Amino acid sequence: LLERILAFIDDDIIFEQKSLNLHRKYFLIKLKYRNEKNVFKKIFLNRNVNLYFKEKLINSMRYEAITMELLSIEKGILTLEGNFGSLFDAAELEVKACVNDKIYHAEKIDRTVHNLYCLNKPVKEYLGFKVDIPVGELANNSNIEMMISSNGKLIKVKINFGRLFPLDKHIVDFYTKNGIGIYFDHKLNNLVVLKDKNQIIRAKEKRAQRRFKTFNKIGAEKASNVRKIMEHLYKIKKNKRVWLFMDRINKADDNAEALFEYAMQQNDGIKKYFIISKDSPDYNRLKKIGPVVAYGSPKHKFLHLLADEIISSHADDYVVNPFVNMRKYYKDLFKFNFVFLQHGITKDDISGWLNKYKKNIRLFITAAQPEYESIINGHYNYSKREVILTGFPRFDKLVNHNHKKILIMPTWRNHLVGKINPQTGKRDYSPLFKNSVYFNELNNLLNDAKLINEANEKGYEIVFFPHPNIVQQLKDFNKNSSVRIADINESYRDHFNNSAILVTDYSSVAFDFAYLKKPVFYFQYEKNHLEKGYFDYNSMGFGEVIADKDALVDKLINCMENDCIMDAKYIDRVNQFYKYTDKENCKRVYQQIISLGTNIKEGIKK
Known part of the structure; x- marks a missing residue:
């Protein structure tokens, strides 16, 4: 039409x-x-x-622009990664870097995650690229020009900078790492590489002065002062390593806390800090484990700029980066490796969010073979160098106590909740929530008379543990004295350890619970709201998939009558799914993070 x-x-x-x-x-x-x-x-x-x-x-x-997304200088190699999108057919183009008349051919990288679509057809297809340039082949003051090869013609194109690239064209146009200086030449539209130490210092000071003159907006003067202080802190720090651990802004009790506790027991000379809101109930509890710093405090911000590794179970920018709204003033100072511990097993395709060119994860921790393979072979753009199969640190803390408790713990729906406040990590109340199928099915289950009566008769407690992103909607639910609504600050681990049955929908909490080989029921009354991944609930799940509330209630009653023992079929699936069950996940993750520092030192020596 x-x-x-x-x-x-x-x-x-x-x-x-x-x-x-x-x-x-x-x-x-x-x-x-x-x-x-x-x-x-x-x-x-x-x-x-x-x-x-x-x-x-x-x-x-020649009026098109190539976008630089990532820059790394490791093991004597300067690597540039980025993308090129134009009206010209990407399949017919090649990206090349010209350095003082020498041509370096770029490797083509999948970048379908960036493509622009109309009527389900690609309107703009991006050509991803990666080019490696040996530092030893670079002279001082080397110019790097970015070229597009089309039909045998080499055409110089403009350079733009992406969010994760340490340079931009306005405020931060000079970057140093591992003895190499790089700046953007506005007149020639080139990157310039400096190797002479004195020249790097002079160029850095000259460009810093020019940059400070442009600081005329709110917060810019403060940024200028912070940068001056950082120069002194770098000298004090020297070769000391700094690790920052984080779960959520206002809650711990996840992979980062478990690993923090293990890391604090290691005598390695590394400065380690746990970052969390001072208002969190976990703040004082964590002090018994090691140093705790208030999220967003001046100390947190300086530590963020000094950090060698930021180790977090969450990858949202507002969680891991206290400069999220001021990135443009500090992006060249972000020298850390981002270690993503994950909040739960990745079972759906979330490459649109976690891909390398949006998060640049240096170590991506996984716990199961199918999960590991789905990330390596998916559109995440990570390799075996970044994706590591070690098991989750928090799994080391799981113990099957199996008290008489039914745990109801569904995930959330992004389209049903209000916007998030980046300062508090909390969401606004949404009046639309209570009109959703999600709410009504869950509310009916929590108030089912048959389930409540049978649970009371058999001595079982029913606990509803809401997802943190729907806490603001709890006033919509009908309350009854037989179902306890867990406080968001209660320990996930304690609930997993002490519960006998788990009811969820698509939440990754099922993986923790199944790890203990306790029965799981998937209450899936509507289609998965996430992009389908490798995990099939019917053939790979650790329990029955049930769409009808009444049928679920009957299954739960039957399970209680049979002492809540996981079916042998699902026990076999658990054994096949997990790589490790030896309580040494923290040790493996810790050793992988330690090796990051070893690799960097080896690269500097070379």
């Missing part, structure tokens, strides 16, 4: 649309003329290629 309608719309009208970007206009024109040949023509010039529609110039390669 759209194709037929387009036949009545003049081409100029399509190109004049202000609400459509050029790529969508190009798509509409292609759709309109898809049965005609040679509507678009490429004209190759000496140092450029132009794209024409009829006689109209619609795109020129």
Whole structure:
């Protein structure tokens, strides 16, 4: 229908649309003329290629820009990673780096996660690239030009910088690491590499002065003062390593806490701190384990800039980065490796969120073979170098006490809750929540008379442990004296250890519970709200999948009558799924993090 309608719309009208970007206009024109040949023509010039529609110039390669996303200098190799998106066919293009007339060919990297779609068809396809340049082959003042090769022509393109790249064009345009200095030459549109120590110092000071003059917005003067203090702190720190551990902003009791406790017992000379809100009930409890620093405090911010490793069970920017709203002033100072411990087993495809070019995870900790393979072989863009199969630290703390308790612990739905406050990590109340199928099914289960009566008769306690992201909605639920609503600050681990049965929907808490080989029931009354991954609940799940509330209640009653013993079929699945059950997960993760520092030192020596 759209194709037929387009036949009545003049081409100029399509190109004049202000609400459509050029790529969508190009798509509409292609759709309109898809049965005609040679509507678009490429004209190759000496140092450029132009794209024409009829006689109209619609795109020129030399005005396109390549986006630099990641930069690393390790083991004597300077690595640049990024993407290039244009109207030109990505499959016909190559990215190359020209360094003082020497050409370095880039490896093509999958970047479908960035693609722009219209009517389920790619409107803009991105070409991902990775180019390695040996530091030993770089002279002082080496210029790095970024080129696109098309039909044998080398065309220089502009350079833009992504969020995770340590440079930008306005405030932070100089970066140093492992004895190498890199800055952006605005006039030539090149990256310049410095290797001479004195020249690096002079260039850094000169560009810092220019940068400080641009600080004329709120918070910029403060950023300028922080940077000056950091120069002194770096000298004091020297070769001392600093590790920061985090779970949520206002709650611990996850993989980071378990690993922090283990790491504090190791005599390794590393400065270790746990970061959490001072208002959290866990704040004082954690002090018995080791040093605790208030989230968002000046000390936290300085430690963040000094950190070698930031070790967290969560990957949200507002959790791990206290400078989330001031990133542009400090991005060149972020020298840490991000170690992602995970909050739960990754079972769905969340590559759109956790891929390398959004999070740049240095160590991605996994606990199961299928999980590990799904990340290595998926669209996350990580390799075996970053993805490690060790088991989760918190699994070392799981013990099967099996008290008479039914634990109801579903996950949440992003589209049903209010926006989050980045300062507190809490969400606004949503009046739409109580109209959802999610709420009504869960509320009916929690107030089911048959389940409540049978549980009381058999001496079982029913506990509803809400997901932290729906706590603000608890006033919507009908309360009854037979179902206890757990406080969000209660220990997940204690509930896993002490419960006899778990009821969830799609939550990864089932993996912790099944690890203890206790019965799990998946109450899936609506389709999975997450992108489907490798995990199939019917063939791989650790319990029955049930869509009907009454059927679930009957299954729970039957389970209580049979002393809550996991079926042999599901015990076999648990044994096949987990790589380790030896209580040494913390040790393996700790050793992997320690090796990061070893690798860096070896690279500097080389």
